[in-house]
Amino acid sequence: MTTLNRTGISHPVFRLLGIPGLEDQHIWISIPFFISYVTALFGNGLLIFTILTKRSLHGPMYLFLCMLAGADIVLSTTTVPQALAIFWFRAGEISLDLCITQLFFLHSTFVSESGILLVMAFDRYIAICYPLRYTTILTNSFIGKVGVTIFLRSYGTIFPIIFLARRLTFCKSTTLPNTGCKHIVLAHASCDDIRINIWYGFFVLMSTVVLDIVLVFISYVLILRTVFRMPSQDARHKALNTCGSHVCVIILFYGPGIFTTLTQRFGRHITPHVHVLLADVCILFPPMLNPIIYGVKTKQIRDQVAHMLFLKAK
Template sequence: MSDSNTTDFTNPSTFILLGIPGLEAAHIWISIPFCAMYTIAVFGNFTILYIVKREPSLHGPMFYFLCMLAITDLVMSTSTLPKLLSIFWFNSREISFSSCLTQMYFVHSFSGMESGILVAMAFDRYVAICNPLRYSTILTNSIVAKIGLAVVLRSGILILLYPLLARQWPYCRTNIIPHFYCGHIVVVKLACADTRISSYYGLFNLLSEIGMDVFFISVSYTLILRAIFRLPTKDAQLKTFGTCISHLCAIFALYIPDFFSSFTQRFGQNVPVHFLVLFASVYLLVPPVLHPIIYGVSTKQIRDRLLQLFTHKKT
């Protein structure tokens, strides 16, 4: 490693991303599933957006929220995966300081937006099941747009402190980041100052934003399950609960890796670095891959339009 990477500096012009430390020899092989998953994520989410745009019968609150989810998935995966593949394929490890902070902002803000959209989708399911006669009057296009704007503003403002604080710290240890993207805690750990305010704010944001979202989702599904169990027949209960399966799968696909990755980054000092990095990749890439598959398979309207799309192409 060159001396320029370890000498003292206050404002580094570039950071060096290592990719997956300890697995450098396998980077080319690891790139194959990563590239395949990114391709699936891009194709799947663009397909969802195309189908909803083309089919007027899908122009409703549930599918508008699904489009918002697809957009956040595209931005989240595109913020990190192209750079990761360039590290694997071309050994292009450098990233400018400003680009690093920009990437940090996009990854964390859109992750928060994705969580907020899942709350909105839980509210959609609650209204559809518990107040079906008022569904169209409660979730109007205006209300859906306001919910979407609130989700964007909440995460966009809360995460703004991440790069602003990170820019203030002096980086006099090293500019080498043992990761494939500029995560908040990973970058802050490189600073040679008391960065507890950044660490505490990150933990506060995780527990308040994501924790609050999980709380509201839990309340929604408690009310939903209570309404389902009041239905007269078993078939009606199963059919109604089936409309929530795709959303529940999307929730688990996002929150389980998110919480595990966030807490291990802060408190997992004894966890191997390559394991932390690989799990972070699961959190960033698996939800964008799974969401279009989950909704494409389990949502009848999308499944039917998808089959029609491919049938017309063959004919």
């Protein structure tokens, strides 16, 4: 451990508290965490297996859904096991390097999910507004390039945070009041000027997630304009029904995130454990509910999963 001026340390070992103020309730809090994690692993794993093994599901919409399921598994695995270790074994110690690794994968996966939801909105836009050109635009080559672009954007925008976090020294308490390492939580434990960390975090948020929300909104405005111009009510209903699952997932992903951001910005009187719980909801619920939503609302996936389970039961 290197000692610096102002009694700062450059490579500390942090202690994650979990849910601050609710330490005596950790065992009970761990139950929904564990259930959500198991459900996310099983649901998204089954979704990926079903899509990859059934040639009838190798269309663009399902391949994007497969990407989303993969990102959900990474998002859950990056955070929930660490939280369960704190709840069950009070194993909250984590080195600076592991802390930075965790926050890197957490933030980059979150940005990736936002990008995937954007391209899924684009998929629905092409399917409804330009149905005759759907297969010529959304080719396998195009989907592959989109996947690589999402990966490069998420990792590229979050990668500088590694250096912004590693430059920090810590002369304050190395106790982090959270269930996992997050960039701003780590920065606030530093004794350095963290304005560049705050402004870069704001830049990442605006250039990725907020931009994605705006583009998704524009996509659905164009979709609705096309739908309401359709002469047949059945055609309108069918078109809107194909967007139902995606709209539910969008609300589930962005809704809690926006609410959490607003409470952190304006809810200074709210107790710390509420902020931590709200942030955890953003990570817990989408990976758990996304495969359920698509499994229930998408007939092709529902039929394939039922067929697989029926054959296994036989």
